[in-house]
Amino acid sequence: MATVKVHLIARLESKRVRRKNLRLLHGKPLLSYAIEAAKASKGIDEIYLNTESEMLADLARAHGIGVFKREDWLAADDIVLDQTTYAFAKAHEADIIGMVNPVCPLTTGEDIDQGLAHFIEHDFDTLLTVREEQLHSFVRGDAINFDVRRKIPMTQDLSPVQIVTWNFCFWKRAAFLANYETNGFGVFTGSIGLYPLDKRKAVKVSDESDFRIVEAIMSHRSTELTEADYYAGAPEV
Numbered sequence: 001m002a003t004v005k006v007h008l009i010a011r012l013e014s015k016r017v018r019r020k021n022l023r024l025l026h027g028k029p030l031l032s033y034a035i036e037a038a039k040a041s042k043g044i045d046e047i048y049l050n051t052e053s054e055m056l057a058d059l060a061r062a063h064g065i066g067v068f069k070r071e072d073w074l075a076a077d078d079i080v081l082d083q084t085t086y087a088f089a090k091a092h093e094a095d096i097i098g099m100v101n102p103v104c105p106l107t108t109g110e111d112i113d114q115g116l117a118h119f120i121e122h123d124f125d126t127l128l129t130v131r132e133e134q135l136h137s138f139v140r141g142d143a144i145n146f147d148v149r150r151k152i153p154m155t156q157d158l159s160p161v162q163i164v165t166w167n168f169c170f171w172k173r174a175a176f177l178a179n180y181e182t183n184g185f186g187v188f189t190g191s192i193g194l195y196p197l198d199k200r201k202a203v204k205v206s207d208e209s210d211f212r213i214v215e216a217i218m219s220h221r222s223t224e225l226t227e228a229d230y231y232a233g234a235p236e237v
Helices: 030-040 054-062 081-091 109-121 173-183 208-221
Strands: 004-009 046-051 066-069 096-100 126-133 161-172 192-196
Touching: 004 030, 004 081, 030 046, 030 054, 030 096, 030 109, 046 054, 046 081, 054 066, 066 081, 081 096, 081 161, 081 173, 096 109, 096 173, 109 126, 109 161, 109 192, 161 173, 161 192
Parallel strands: 004 046, 004 096, 046 066, 126 192
Antiparallel strands: 096 161, 126 161
């Protein structure tokens, strides 16, 4: 059985939302949701918070997970997932390493386990979560899933655009380390699997509007759904 160790990467300060990871969301710190999702996973052997902050470390310990205290330079604004994951992977022996994102609070333990099973079943080196959008799409003005020189295709006939959501990732540890030490990066290593998530879970909290979106989704979930009704035509007068 493969050993799986994951880290949650969180720093105390944030540019767009002050102390985002400690911001209360339906009565709990944002960070708590990702910790609870990781703990609910049946496939993860060990969970660590990767942080420079003692305050965040205390929250992690209160939840009963480990702490990987990274060096202060790894909390700088220009540091990316490659570097923080490399530091974690070097320090932790495992067959598989992963990242569960603290700013994706709608992820569940079941999502993580299904993604991990998909990663193992298909023998990928890397697994990334995506949100699929079946819409006419452009990048830098160029159409990427349809041809502007032809009649507009129906939306349902389009190839979906797959947008990386970063809810969670998995890597074969040895492949990640080898790629990083050879090429200077590791996140996009070897054969890459893209795992689609329900778009209602694929919300990454980056700014204030994202908090409002997540709050609305959580409020909606906490109320009983009513049966759908439909417009039956204008009443006679």
